[in-house]
Amino acid sequence: MTCPRCGNVVEPSHRFCEECGLNLRQTRTPVGGPLGAAAACRGCGGDSFGPDGFCEQCGHVRPSGRDRMMADLGLVAGLSDRGRRRSRNEDSMACGVAFGAAGQPGPASAVVAVVCDGVASTERADSASQVAADQAADILLEAAAQSDFDAEAATSEAVAAAFEAVTELKRADESPSCTYVSAVVTGTEVTVGWLGDSRAYWIGDALQSEQLTTDDTVVSLLIAAGISEEDALNDPGAHALARWVGADAEEREPHVRTCSPAGSGVIVLCSDGLWNYLPTLGSLDAAVRADPRPPSQRSPSDLVDALVALALESGGHDNVTVVAVPFPIGDGGTT
Amino acid sequence: MTGQFQLEVFQNEYLPEGAAEVNAIITVTATGSGAAKPAGPAAEVIIMDCSGSMEMPRTKLDEAKRATRAAIDALRDGVQFAVVNGMDIAEMIYPKRTRLVAANASTRAEAKRAVTAVRADGGTAIGEWLRLADQLFIGHSGSVKHAILLTDGRNEHETPEKLDRILKEVSGNFVCDCRGVGTDWEVGELRKVATRMLGSLDIVAEPAGLAADFRAMTAAAMGKDVADVRLRLWTPQGATIKYVKQVEPSLVDLTGRRVESAARSGDYPLASWGDESRDYHLCIEVKPAAVGDRMLAGRVSLLDGDDTVLGKAQVLAVWTDDTALSTRINPQVAHYTGQAELAEAIQEGLAARKSGDVETATAKLGRAVALATETGHEDTAKLLAKVVDIDDPVTGTVRLKRQVAKADEMTLDTRSTVTKRVRKPGGS
Ligand SMILES: [Zn+2]
Ligand SMILES: [Zn+2]
Numbered sequence: 173m174t175c176p177r178c179g180n181v182v183e184p185s186h187r188f189c190e191e192c193g194l195n196l197r198q199t200r201t202p203v204g205g206p207l208g209a210a211a212a213c214r215g216c217g218g219d220s221f222g223p224d225g226f227c228e229q230c231g232h233v234r235p236s237g238r239d240r241m242m243a244d245l246g247l248v249a250g251l252s253d254r255g256r257r258r259s260r261n262e263d264s265m266a267c268g269v270a271f272g273a274a275g276q277p278g279p280a281s282a283v284v285a286v287v288c289d290g291v292a293s294t295e296r297a298d299s300a301s302q303v304a305a306d307q308a309a310d311i312l313l314e315a316a317a318q319s320d321f322d323a324e325a326a327t328s329e330a331v332a333a334a335f336e337a338v339t340e341l342k343r344a345d346e347s348p349s350c351t352y353v354s355a356v357v358t359g360t361e362v363t364v365g366w367l368g369d370s371r372a373y374w375i376g377d378a379l380q381s382e383q384l385t386t387d388d389t390v391v392s393l394l395i396a397a398g399i400s401e402e403d404a405l406n407d408p409g410a411h412a413l414a415r416w417v418g419a420d421a422e423e424r425e426p427h428v429r430t431c432s433p434a435g436s437g438v439i440v441l442c443s444d445g446l447w448n449y450l451p452t453l454g455s456l457d458a459a460v461r462a463d464p465r466p467p468s469q470r471s472p473s474d475l476v477d478a479l480v481a482l483a484l485e486s487g488g489h490d491n492v493t494v495v496a497v498p499f500p501i502g503d504g505g506t507t
Numbered sequence: 508m509t510g511q512f513q514l515e516v517f518q519n520e521y522l523p524e525g526a527a528e529v530n531a532i533i534t535v536t537a538t539g540s541g542a543a544k545p546a547g548p549a550a551e552v553i554i555m556d557c558s559g560s561m562e563m564p565r566t567k568l569d570e571a572k573r574a575t576r577a578a579i580d581a582l583r584d585g586v587q588f589a590v591v592n593g594m595d596i597a598e599m600i601y602p603k604r605t606r607l608v609a610a611n612a613s614t615r616a617e618a619k620r621a622v623t624a625v626r627a628d629g630g631t632a633i634g635e636w637l638r639l640a641d642q643l644f645i646g647h648s649g650s651v652k653h654a655i656l657l658t659d660g661r662n663e664h665e666t667p668e669k670l671d672r673i674l675k676e677v678s679g680n681f682v683c684d685c686r687g688v689g690t691d692w693e694v695g696e697l698r699k700v701a702t703r704m705l706g707s708l709d710i711v712a713e714p715a716g717l718a719a720d721f722r723a724m725t726a727a728a729m730g731k732d733v734a735d736v737r738l739r740l741w742t743p744q745g746a747t748i749k750y751v752k753q754v755e756p757s758l759v760d761l762t763g764r765r766v767e768s769a770a771r772s773g774d775y776p777l778a779s780w781g782d783e784s785r786d787y788h789l790c791i792e793v794k795p796a797a798v799g800d801r802m803l804a805g806r807v808s809l810l811d812g813d814d815t816v817l818g819k820a821q822v823l824a825v826w827t828d829d830t831a832l833s834t835r836i837n838p839q840v841a842h843y844t845g846q847a848e849l850a851e852a853i854q855e856g857l858a859a860r861k862s863g864d865v866e867t868a869t870a871k872l873g874r875a876v877a878l879a880t881e882t883g884h885e886d887t888a889k890l891l892a893k894v895v896d897i898d899d900p901v902t903g904t905v906r907l908k909r910q911v912a913k914a915d916e917m918t919l920d921t922r923s924t925v926t927k928r929v930r931k932p933g934g935s
Contacts (some may be wrong), residue, residue: 215796216744224821226803229741231793233801257798259825489828 176277184274196275197317199245200268200284203306205252207237236260238298242268243495245269247502248283248357249473250495251480255445256488262290263443263493264301264350270316281317281324282503283357284309285495288334288350289370289443291416298507300341300348304334304417308354316356323356324428330354331426334417337441342419349418352426353385355439359500362439365426367415369444373456374499376437377466381457384429384439388415433471438475438498445492446483472496510815512780512809517839520823521832522795529791529804531822532754532839533779535731536784540715547732548650550587550607551725552640552681553578555600556658557592560691561627567688570714571657574721576619578655581725582610587650589620589643590843594629595664597639603793607643630664633700641677642828648735649812652681652777653728654704655721661695663914670700678703678763684724686711687921690913694920702759705778710921712914731779735812736816738775738787739768742805747792751775753842755786758850758924774810786928788843793824801825842882846926849878849887853923857894857916869895869907872904877903884927 175182180191187197196279202347212219215232226236237263254261265287272281286305290297308330317327334352341348351368362384364372369387376382386392394404404410413483415423440460448458459482460467460475467475476494483492518531525714555575561568575590582588587607591601602608603623629778636656644652662670683704685697688711701708707724711717738761740747753759777785791804806821827833856871879888880900888900893915894904 214800215802222806224803224806226806227743229744231746231803232796233803257828259799259801259827378736 173277182275182496186275187453193393194276196271198268198270198313199276200309200313201243201245201250201266204230205238205264205302206241206243206250208240208242209237211235211239241265243267244473247280247472248285248288248495248497249471249476250285250493251321251473251476252493253480253484253488253491255491256484258292258491260298261491262297262301262350263491264288264290264298264305265493265495266305266426267495267497268309268313270313273319281389281499282321282357283497284312284316284354284359285439285441285444285492285497286312286330286352286354287288287354287370287441287495289368289445289491289493291351291413291418292416293351295346295349296341296348297350300338301350302353302417303337303341304350307333307337308352312354312356323358323361323363324430327354327356327363327428328426330365331365331417331424335421335424336347338403338417339419347418347420349420351413351443353441354415355441355497356497357439357497357501361430361432362499363428363430363482364439365428367417367421368413368428371442371444371447373440373442373453374431374433374437375440375460375467376433376435377468379433379435379437381437381453383453384431385427388413388427390414422435433499436466436468436474436499438467438496440475440479441495442479443493446479446494448490449483449486468498514551514807514809514818514820516807516820516822518822519833519835519837519840520825521827521835522824523577523830523833524798524826524828525795525835526614526794526826527750527795528835529790529793529822529824530840531805532837532843533787533789533820534582534784535787535809535818537780538782545777547734548585548647548879549729549731550589550644550647550650550652550681551578551582551728552589552591552607552643552654554591554593554597554636554640554654555622555625556660556688557625557627558594558629558631558660559627560660566763567659567714571654571688571730572622574657574717575622577718578721579610579615579618579622579724581722582615584609584611585730586610586729587647591636591639591643592625593631593633593636593873595632595635596629597632597636599639600625605639605642607647609651614771616771631660632659632664633660633662634665634670634765637677637683637700637704638673640683641680644681645725648914651728651731651734653731653779654681654706655724656683656685656700657688657717658685660691661693674700674703678705679776682706684708684728686717686720687917688714688717690917694785694917698921698924700883705759705776707757708924709919710914710918712918716746727781728779730781730807733780733811734815736777736780736817736840737776737810737910738810739772739810740775740789740805741769741772742791743793743803744771745794746804748773749790749792750788751790752788752847753785754788754846755784755926755928757926760845761787763865772903773926777809781782786839786843788840788847789822791822797825798826798828843926845878848883849875849884850923853887853891853919857920860894865907869905872907873903873905875903876900882927887922888917890922894919
């Protein structure tokens with residue numbers, strides 16, 4: 173077999189291509205996020221920035237590569253946008269494809285996707301969400317390449333690794349934190365794990381769609397405790413997170429759930445920047461089905477483009493991140 | 508001879524949607540100059556008002572002479588100095604020729620003898636005095652250049668236009684601390700001179716206090732060893748600078764003193780520095796950007812006379828729809844905004860009182876009492892109490908006093924621009 177990147181002949185037992193160094197067991201988004209290209213100044217369109225990172229002409233900050241991050245690995249695609257009202261993108265994502273023992277260019281064994289939303293009230297929330305997503309994706313991809321892969325156990329380990337990475341950012345006066353949602357998708361199963369209010373959805377081609385996560389928010393806890401939705405929403409701290417990833421979090425064990433859909437569809441992970449505009453399952457389902465093709469037959473990059481555009485057109489009040497994985501995963505390598 | 512300069516910025520960079528005004532306090536602290544190292548070159552000119560009125564009463568001239576001799580004694584060896592006789596023209600008292608001489612035991616003694624021999628005669632033309640001092644400083648660039656100006660009367664022997672013209676010509680060339688003796692001088696007029704010359708202003712109601720004050724001013728000037736410091740301010744295209752003010756240790760509006768230095772940059776003169784700390788209030792109006800946008804409203808740098816950068820700071824603007832962020836009040840900005848308002852209330856109140864507008868005077872001075880009470884300006888409150896009877900210091904309910912000593916009124920006016928540093932949270 174040959175390396176999918178450089179064409180060099182590779183041994184199936186090898187982990188890396190000896191010619192170009194490609195990891196044959198996995199392909200993933202770059203650590204630090206799939207940063208966008210440096211763009212022109214948003215204030216004046218110029219391109220001359222001082223060493224302090226501000227436009228020499230109009231003073232606007234140099235656009236960040238985090239403002240719009242795009243990833244398209246064929247079997248999974250993600251898009252993360254700063255939105256229209258926030259000064260930074262504090263959402264992050266990481267995704268990848270694991271190839272099992274045979275390695276690339278064989279069939280993929282699992283697709284991994286992680287979305288984390290930095291808690292805006294802490295400084296360096298963007299770093300927190302990015303290291304959490306990167307660490308978790310690493311653990312999930314490593315585990316998925318093993319023959320005795322246990323997706324639920326790997327999800328717990330991934331969250332523990334995310335906690336460790338975020339805790340390292342803690343300083344005396346601040347404790348950066350973020351939400352967490354991940355999906356491990358194989359040919360037969362979907363395993364999701366979460367802490368916080370970033371969501372995972374199953375959108376079936378023919379089967380009923382479903383929200384796979386329940387928000388870890390005060391309002392959800394109140395409703396679960398039997399308080400009416402109306403009263404719960406009137407609680408002043410209703411939308412506060414009840415659980416998160418950060419040094420100051422009490423509960424660290426994620427919710428984990430596995431399902432085996434009987435038909436095809438697509439898994440959608442997103443931050444609240446999307447679902448605030450599509451709060452119900454029905455509204456999100458309808459937004460995906462606005463395109464006449466069956467959801468699993470659309471390219472995932474086309475699907476995430478459409479959903480992010482919808483959030484931006486609706487006001488783009490928050491950072492918005494969407495990752496999509498068609499189910500079941502195809503045989504596609506990285507083509 | 509460059510000390511360490513530290514710049515700190517105090518501001519709330521978060522603005523609500525559509526807001527354009529950015530306020531920041533820049534604290535500049537210089538350390539490591541002065542005592543530890545040999546002092547840099549310095550030049551001192553003492554301008555003594557010798558107009559005829561200095562003879563009335565005779566003690567005024569005697570005290571002025573005593574003060575000038577004290578200042579001469581405070582000059583350390585090697586300082587280039589001269590003493591100028593201010594009348595309707597300016598003349599040299601010491602040395603005889605129009606130049607500076609190095610201070611040493613014998614020049615100091617000669618200078619003091621020359622001062623003692625001076626007679627008061629003629630009028631008052633402050634512009635002429637400053638012009639002679641300016642001429643004396645020529646050839647001393649790189650030195651800390653300082654003058655002391657003592658006067659007891661109005662600038663009667665030249666037009667205000669001429670004084671303005673001369674101030675424009677000489678300001679920035681040297682620092683001039685101004686002192687008014689007695690109660691026949693004009694506070695507004697001398698304040699203008701002191702402000703333009705980046706110097707302090709005070710009243711010496713009792714001539715007996717002069718010698719100590721002169722000695723302190725000379726000593727302070729000798730303690731400066733970084734000359735010709737400038738604050739350079741870069742602002743983005745489309746921005747307007749509403750003002751740049753020194754707000755500590757006293758209020759000095761520097762806005763009009765800008766000299767364009769590069770594209771979108773201008774320099775404001777800060778004169779000479781020793782080991783000290785001063786605060787500046789910058790108010791910049793920028794073009795509002797979209798919520799979520801972050802921009803630089805100003806780059807501040809401090810330069811010495813050789814264009815060496817001594818320190819840098821940034822003034823930021825971030826637009827947000829989070830009112831919890833945009834409504835946060837920065838204590839430093841609030842404090843100095845309040846002080847500027849206090850000074851304005853006092854000056855406008857006294858002007859109204861002078862012109863017989865009792866209603867405005869009562870309102871403005873009442874407001875000043877309330878502000879002084881609220882902000883803990885005990886010294887100012889005491890001075891106000893000599894001009895108005897205070898019924899309620901909190902609400903500022905006052906009545907104008909019928910009889911006010913001229914010296915009390917002038918002291919209040921003069922010291923209205925003396926500021927007080929904000930107490931840092933948990934600070935020293
Ligand atoms: Zn290769
Ligand atoms: Zn620009």
